[in-house]
Amino acid sequence: MATVSAPQARTSSIQAKHVFFAFYALLILLVLYRYEMPFLDSQSPARLHFAKVKWWLLPHGVLGAIALFIAPLQFSNRLRQRHLWLHRILGRFYVAGVAVAAPVAVYIAIVQGPPTLVMAAVTQSTAWILTTAIALYCIRTGNVPQHRQWMIRSYPFAMVFVFTRALLVIPAIQRLGEVGIVSVVWSCIAAACFIPSFVIGWGAVFPNKQRSAPGVKIRAAAAAADSSLELTNA
Numbered sequence: 001m002a003t004v005s006a007p008q009a010r011t012s013s014i015q016a017k018h019v020f021f022a023f024y025a026l027l028i029l030l031v032l033y034r035y036e037m038p039f040l041d042s043q044s045p046a047r048l049h050f051a052k053v054k055w056w057l058l059p060h061g062v063l064g065a066i067a068l069f070i071a072p073l074q075f076s077n078r079l080r081q082r083h084l085w086l087h088r089i090l091g092r093f094y095v096a097g098v099a100v101a102a103p104v105a106v107y108i109a110i111v112q113g114p115p116t117l118v119m120a121a122v123t124q125s126t127a128w129i130l131t132t133a134i135a136l137y138c139i140r141t142g143n144v145p146q147h148r149q150w151m152i153r154s155y156p157f158a159m160v161f162v163f164t165r166a167l168l169v170i171p172a173i174q175r176l177g178e179v180g181i182v183s184v185v186w187s188c189i190a191a192a193c194f195i196p197s198f199v200i201g202w203g204a205v206f207p208n209k210q211r212s213a214p215g216v217k218i219r220a221a222a223a224a225a226d227s228s229l230e231l232t233n234a
Helices: 016-040 045-049 051-074 077-082 084-112 115-140 144-167 178-205 214-233
Strands: none
Touching: 016 045, 016 051, 016 144, 045 051, 051 077, 051 084, 051 144, 077 084, 084 115, 115 144, 115 178, 144 178
């Protein structure tokens, strides 16, 4: 019986998404240290400032953190291929986190203010829920490619939480006061709306010339035909 060893293309061990998520992890640590650590002190100005919504911050913070930390794992091809059951369980936790954190964020924005950011909270939360719901619908109907694309559209709305706070650390933005805060928040929301489309369509807009070259395609087709012939004659 003949055996066929099909050559497999190896991708680089370090991809662009690995570099991005490593940088993103550093931003998360910065944000946690700068904005969340003061909440551990019952007398800190940050905790006193949010006193009237403190019990709403608990479900929003816990479920939002679950969604924030789980989602990067969902983009791991290795995890999805080797442990599909874990990928599905984490996906359910992500959806639960969005379902709670997003609407509670709107309530907190209305109660806590400032009024200039209420509509920003409504826009971000609505977009986060909508994109996640579409991703959930796609996977429930077996449309895996669209599920992946809508997950790529969903997670940036969670990332707005990190990037806005990271940008607000910049002294030049701090000096602008409320104008700087509003500008940064809306800019990050706009980026969350449009950047995923560039990520999804990048391969189609800028195809890999090596892979799309006619000679490469002909050789690949010939190799596949030879493999099929060997298996048939085995």
